[in-house]
Amino acid sequence: MIDLHLHTTYSDGSLTPTELLERAAVRCVEALAVTDHDTCAGNAEAAEAGARLGIEVISGVELSVAFEGVGLHLLGYGIDCITESAKKVFSRLEDARNDRLVKMICRLNELGAPISSEQVRKEAGGNIVGRLHIARLMVRKRLVPSLQAAFTQYLGRGGLAYIDRVRLTPEEAFEAIRDMGGVVVMAHPGVIERENPGVLDRALDCLLGLGLDGIEARYSRHTPEQTARYLEIADKHSLLSTGGSDFHSPTPERIEIGRGFGTLSVPYESFLALRRAVEAKRKLPLPS
Secondary structure (H helix, E strand, C coil): CEEEEECCCCCCCCCCHHHHHHHHHHCCCCEEEECCECCCCCHHHHHHHHHHHCCEEEEEEEEEEEECCEEEEEEEECCCCCCHHHHHHHHHHHHHHHHHHHHHHHHHHHCCCCCCHHHHHHHHCCCCCCHHHHHHHHHHCCCCCCHHHHHHHHHCCCCCCCCCCCCECHHHHHHHHHHCCCEEEECCHHHHHHHCCCCHHHHHHHHHHHCCCEEEEEECCCCHHHHHHHHHHHHHCCCEEEEECCECCCCCCCCECCCECCCCCCCHHHHHHHHHHHHHHHCCCCCC
16 A cells, blocks of 8 residues: 655644554555655654654655645655755745744734634644644634634635745746755646636646656545546656545544545555656756
8 A cells, every 4th residue: 555645743734753654554554755744854753663664655745836826736755855955945934834823823813812823833742833733722722613613714715814825936846846856746636626627737737847747646535537537647748647645634534544535546556656756866966
């Protein structure tokens, strides 16, 4: 079993990298990638746990990109997180995230919610802070009945305290992943089609022009018809076809590692092809 799209407490997941790998091992996952949002801070812990548990781990990240006013996600695989360019881009994104946090908390305070930045950071446990941590704190303080209510009323797009995140341009995201020696894959194209009809083809054209390496054809929320179409796109443009669950939390009746909603199946060949692409990138000198 393969899963190339997973999140941990370093972004908006609820398991540490070690806990995630332990859960994956119980579910007979052979290889995976941790792809936290805008950070690769959990990759080293994941690799260490993978070595202990016999799971192959490819380093990863998920970057948010703005295209025609629409948010896209790009997955970077095989990245070297210690390059100067990596430190620079992740520092920039962390600063933007912290600024967003302060602005959202100010709005919540104006709406009568007594929470502070320090409380939210404590909720995050010292990791990257996101909306999920604000929502958890709001539930714990009984300001809302559930995480869903926190997002629907306050923190989701259109919510009373929502502030849009800073996103990279496609060019900036490609440069960042390339500077880290990584492979670039378009995440969950079906989500783009569902939320922004008509944008996918233009986005693909843009990303192909920048040197896109792959497309996440297999994904928890893709229909069989969508998966087949994205596999055709991958074949037409000689792209890698990857897949992953986008697992965040072990909540009952939610997405599970390796299986998605129960039918996700990423073939081992997809992982091997990605590993070969990563190895080929590593043979090239990193930009100075």
